[in-house]
Amino acid sequence: xxxxxxxxxxxxxxxxxxxxxxxxxxxxxxxxxxxxxxxxxxxxxxxxxxxxxxxxxxxxxxxxxxxxxxxxxxxxxxxxxxxxxxxxxxxxxxxxxxxxxxxxxxxxxxxxxxxxxxxxxxxxxxxxxxxxxxxxxxxxxxxxxxxxxxxxxxxxxxxxxxx
Numbered sequence: 001x002x003x004x005x006x007x008x009x010x011x012x013x014x015x016x017x018x019x020x021x022x023x024x025x026x027x028x029x030x031x032x033x034x035x036x037x038x039x040x041x042x043x044x045x046x047x048x049x050x051x052x053x054x055x056x057x058x059x060x061x062x063x064x065x066x067x068x069x070x071x072x073x074x075x076x077x078x079x080x081x082x083x084x085x086x087x088x089x090x091x092x093x094x095x096x097x098x099x100x101x102x103x104x105x106x107x108x109x110x111x112x113x114x115x116x117x118x119x120x121x122x123x124x125x126x127x128x129x130x131x132x133x134x135x136x137x138x139x140x141x142x143x144x145x146x147x148x149x150x151x152x153x154x155x156x157x158x159x160x161x162x163x
Contacts, residue, residue: 020062044139045140058097073101
């Protein structure tokens, strides 16, 4: 196990976490953050988001996580669905929301649970989901792998466990 894998497992692994994730769309493209050392291939594109803190509402957590990871201030438009993410050692109940960026400048942020030398966020940007699915399917979050379009994803309702 590499040092970064050990730090990820220590910070997030072997426990159930409640996470919030934001679907932010601009010009028919989806805002995604790239993580190294996550997912089956060690490379994972996922919507911005992260773990809720004790006493924090889902909305407060999502606004905080977006600011930390993207530099953007968001407004939450709608609750979409729940996804159970399980890719050992990570296990999370993820609450997905549709969000709009209302201010700020898009920039790659950091993960406060990880040290400076062990940051896992590597890239950020708006991406065409259909294009990503043809080029990097195995590097996409399970929700993205199982959505043929942004429209299908934002119209999904209920509880899902993709893998």
